[in-house]
Amino acid sequence: MKLHGTMGINSRGHLEIGGCDTVDLAREFGTPLYVVDEEHFRANCRSYYRAFTEKYGAEVLYAAKTLLTLAICRMVEEEGLAMDVVSGGELYTAIKARFPMSRVYFHGNNKSREELHLALEARVSRFMVDNLYELELLNQLAREMRTRAGVILRLTPGVEAHTHEYIKTGQIDSKFGLVIENGQAMAAVKEALALDHINLHGFHCHIGSQIFELDSYAHAARVMMDFVSRVYRETGWICSELNLGGGLGIYYAPGDQPRPVEDYAAVIMGAVRESALERGLPVPRVMVEPGRSISGPAGTTLYTVGAVKEIPGVRKYVAVDGGMGDNPRPALYQSRYEACVANKAAMEPAEVVSIAGKCCESGDMLIWDIALPRVEPGDVLAVSCTGAYNYTMSMNYNRLPRPAMVLVRDGRADVIVQRETYADLLRNDVIPERLRPGRLLNVAASR
């Protein structure tokens, strides 16, 4: 397994993260356990800040959907990034973490009246408006609340990115955004400019996630600048903000070749500046919304190995105490991951096995065919690069409680999300009077 961030192998031959022995972490906090490498998370924030903000004055919005907790909000704020939230729940987390609302950008293709109300009340910086229904609802609410909403319109540039079908977002046939090609986007601009409680600032597009080809970004930037130019010619309005989304791919397994953030910045900024120059337009303030490339490589999940089942001549299944409940990505997108046996991290591979989860579902497989040292019940398995879209997409299928999360740094581990208990699983369950246990007995007795 490739070592990321502060990972190393210590003198006991164990995998270490943030100066903490992962076998000790598993023992102390239990498994499955999400481990976040604080230094690595912050270093990723900093490389974006340096490459975009320091070098070009561009704004970096951390995509909260990838990993969000109160502690994560605090780190993002300290690192000087803004934040992209996509729901009332994410916004509420940011509010409770006292994240500055002047740095919050509110996304979502179907924001409810309540969510818009909460965001207007909190005074978020911008609403990334996805459709005309939202634009009108927002204007109406802002009028009722005697305020104005700062708006960026989300557009569909018609750019096809090379990534999994389910995580493409920029193509015309998409649930997101206003289509440029068929005039929908232009109509929305004119409407936004006419609405009395909307301040239009600019445009947004996002072409997809886990993308390695930087050309797609340059292409999207040029399509967007073309639109900016057409809007100027038709209305005289000049776009001052251009948000080009997130999406930079990361390393999960061999074959993945992530591009440096500096190259990504150079391509995007170069394309925007050149396009502006060619069209005689001022260069808008550029924003990007990286998520996976900040949180993904900073996270590792620890599991304990339980049942090991060998089907001679077929396959050896190694079952762990988590799976699709804490990481649904392999089941959803056939995502690949790397792993190591944390207590045998210095040993050479001895066998090829497949890692199964514990859900009652054949598709609950974390990794197919991985070479590892001989794996035995009780071993600690570490799966790397699980920081993005794992905890945030986790679920309680089979009533499995969600894992705890610890933040590790300089040999210290702090719990930032407590492990769910069985009692937590029942927190929202209600037994109506007629189904109370005593009543059930009476029904049985009267038969």
Ligand SMILES: Cc1ncc(COP(=O)(O)O)c(C=O)c1O
């Ligand atoms: C609108 C938007 N912004 C930002 C992101 C974050 O993207 P990524 O995690 O790929 O950097 C996404 C997710 O793909 C998104 O849909």
Ligand SMILES: N[C@@H](CCCC[NH3+])C(=O)O
């Ligand atoms: N959840 C997806 C990414 C979604 C991107 C779309 N906003 C993943 O785990 O890869």
